[in-house]
Amino acid sequence: MPATTAEAIALVNQTVTVAPLVLLSVVDHYNRTVKGTKKRVVGVLLGQNTGSVVRVTNSFAVPFEEDDKDPSVWFLDHNYVENMNDMFKKVNAREKLIGWYHTGPKRQSADLEINDLFKRYTPNPLLVIVDVHLKSINVPTDAYFAVEEIKDDGSTTARTFVHTPSIIEAEEAEEIGVEHLLRDIRDAAVGTLSTRLTQQLHSLKGLHHRLSEISAYLAKVVNGELPINHVILNKLQDMFNLLPNLSTPSAEAKEKALNGKGAPGAETSSELVRSFTVKTNDELMTIYLSSLIRAIIAFHDLIENKMEQGN
Incomplete structure (x- = not known):
């Protein structure tokens, strides 16, 4: 049924947010399969669609082939899509199939036909084109929804894609992970020792x-x-x-000091080393006891698991 103008405006006004994990997965998919060629890769987008905001949180690759000379000839394994979608539902029921992606970098003539295939799983599939060769500081995604274009002359309607704005937005867990990764990144121009x-x-x-x-x-x-x-x-x-206790010298150090056998300052130096050693050993003892308790608890859980499996 042709989409009304209000429906088309509603689709255009939707905001599409793409998680960085999705971009990473798409680039990895491209590098593993068609890097160095002019081919594109196709995959499925998972997430939530609230009506006003479409959030893409996950994705997976799909086997896809198309004829280089005739773009209308293509193959997409829909059985693979269904099987993977069922497995992802078991892992996270909140993530639903909301659309598909390809690496373009532009729209292709067969995109409308592929989009119709994904209507089996969702009423309004979202198409996200990811530019894996982005050379400027821009958002590497273009989001589209398919609508029936109603012509003013009353002629037959035609299907087309309408563009909707998209942004890259990370969840709190992803932001924390990126912060930890950035802490481990070292400046290659600066030596490790000097740093x-x-x-x-x-x-x-x-x-x-x-x-x-x-x-x-x-x-x-x-x-x-x-x-x-x-x-x-x-x-x-x-x-x-x-701080280490320096006020109680050992009996051996006292005896050497009384007999005059120790070198000047040797008593202070040896006691300083001994004090720091005692302090370090105390801290290591705490770590050792913690590791020992952790190991005992792990063995206890293993034994309980074996008993439950045996019963």
């Missing part, structure tokens, strides 16, 4: 600045310029409690 040294230098400068502020504050408190704040002093005490 680490620079970061350590900045960290030491920041530590020195904070210690200077603490020292200046304590000096003002001692001189009576500032009142005593027990909350700040308690936090400082907690911080000093984390």
Whole structure:
């Protein structure tokens, strides 16, 4: 049935949002199958259509072939589409088949016929053309809906595509993943060693600045310029409690100091090393106990699973 002008306007006014994961999947599909050729790839789009917003959240590739000389001759495995769609429904029932994509980069003459095939699964299939060779800073997607064009002269209606705006929009989980990936990206122009040294230098400068502020504050408190704040002093005490204990030298170090066998400054140096070693061992013991408990819980779950499977 021909679409009225109001229906066509409603389709044009819909906003299409495409998740970055979909673009990544389309580019991977293209690179794996037809990279270096003039062919295009075709796939299915999954997501939600609320009537005013169409959100594309997932996709999968579909076997597709077309004649290079005759574009009207093409093959799309609809059985594969149905089987994959059923499996995706089991994983996430919210993601429904809402349209299809191809890598164009422009519309082709057979697109309307392919679009009619997807009407088996959704009333108004969305077509998204993804430009995998984008050379400018623009949105790499073009979204279309198929409508029946009513001519003014009253002649036979013709099917055509109407363009609708599309944007790239990530969910919160995707944004967090991208942020973590960007943290791991290193500047190739800067050496690894120099980068680490620079970061350590900045960290030491920041530590020195904070210690200077603490020292200046304590000096003002001692001189009576500032009142005593027990909350700040308690936090400082907690911080000093984390430091290695240097006030209790070992018996061996005491004996060497009394007999005069130790070198000048050797006692202080050895005690500093021993204190840091004890502190490190305490922290490693905590990590070891945590790993041990985690392993015991994993074995417990495995045994319970075996017992349930056996019964």
